[in-house]
Amino acid sequence: MARAATTSDAFNAVAEPRRREILDHLASGEHSVNDLVIRLRLEQPSVSKHLRVLRDVGLVRVRRHGRQMFYQANAEGIRPLHEWTKTFERLWAHQLTRVKERAEQKAKDSSEG
Amino acid sequence: MARAATTSDAFNAVAEPRRREILDHLASGEHSVNDLVIRLRLEQPSVSKHLRVLRDVGLVRVRRHGRQMFYQANAEGIRPLHEWTKTFERLWAHQLTRVKERAEQKAKDSSEG
DNA sequence: TTGACATATTCCTATATGGGAATATATTTA
DNA sequence: TAAATATATTCCCATATAGGAATATGTCAA
Numbered sequence A, B: 001m002a003r004a005a006t007t008s009d010a011f012n013a014v015a016e017p018r019r020r021e022i023l024d025h026l027a028s029g030e031h032s033v034n035d036l037v038i039r040l041r042l043e044q045p046s047v048s049k050h051l052r053v054l055r056d057v058g059l060v061r062v063r064r065h066g067r068q069m070f071y072q073a074n075a076e077g078i079r080p081l082h083e084w085t086k087t088f089e090r091l092w093a094h095q096l097t098r099v100k101e102r103a104e105q106k107a108k109d110s111s112e113g
Numbered sequence C: 001t002t003g004a005c006a007t008a009t010t011c012c013t014a015t016a017t018g019g020g021a022a023t024a025t026a027t028t029t030a
Numbered sequence D: 001t002a003a004a005t006a007t008a009t010t011c012c013c014a015t016a017t018a019g020g021a022a023t024a025t026g027t028c029a030a
Helices: A017-026 A033-040 A044-056 A075-086 A089-112 B017-026 B033-040 B044-056 B075-086 B089-112
Strands: A060-065 A068-073 B060-065 B068-073
Touching (some): A017 A060, A033 A068, B017 B033, B017 B060, B017 B068, B033 B068, B044 B060
Antiparallel strands (some): A060 A068
């Protein structure tokens, strides 16, 4: 079996750095495809293809205005990722505490030694 | 160019559902490979291979005890994902507000009409 | 040392890319 | 209708899987 399709869910869709860049730009509001092409310095077909993936997994919405297509982020689609990563929040708090404690103990030992 | 390697960063690593399952289990503490094999009902080589990817991107740490290898989650590695998704938090708050407002307006309209 | 146990790696294959190039589709304007 | 503009899709290819099967490596027990 090959890797899951990028369109299988939001996790797979945002694994691609360019798509995260696109979403970062759309976080500031609606943008046309050409806006993204210019700002991200990517080829137009590339941007369109990435937007297609983001659309398929529900991470962006589109609106047509004349010849232009205006895309906006659908943040609700990112929420599951946020919720999942959040379940590890307590862990990194604890683990950092332990790292800090070890560092302090070490400093104490060396000042005493 | 093909898709980025699963070992290129945490985003790519956790795009695979099995790897998220593994991390979910490791969130509760250290587990041996066989523990994971039994709990997740996956083939042992499959678990080892997923753990290898997680290790390469720094999402888990290993400790040997006799013949067994005990893995634990390194939550720090998940933090960048949490931070990135967090930048969209204000958006889904706003967007939900708008959805709610529209729903209320619609309800009002229909009760008046 | 030999066998058993625990885990890791290699080999194989079907599949899904992401980018580049070319082309198709949709809409406005002359 | 034809030309121009904006965006989307298709075709091609090198590359990276994920899982299954087989095998290798490492460690303990007799």
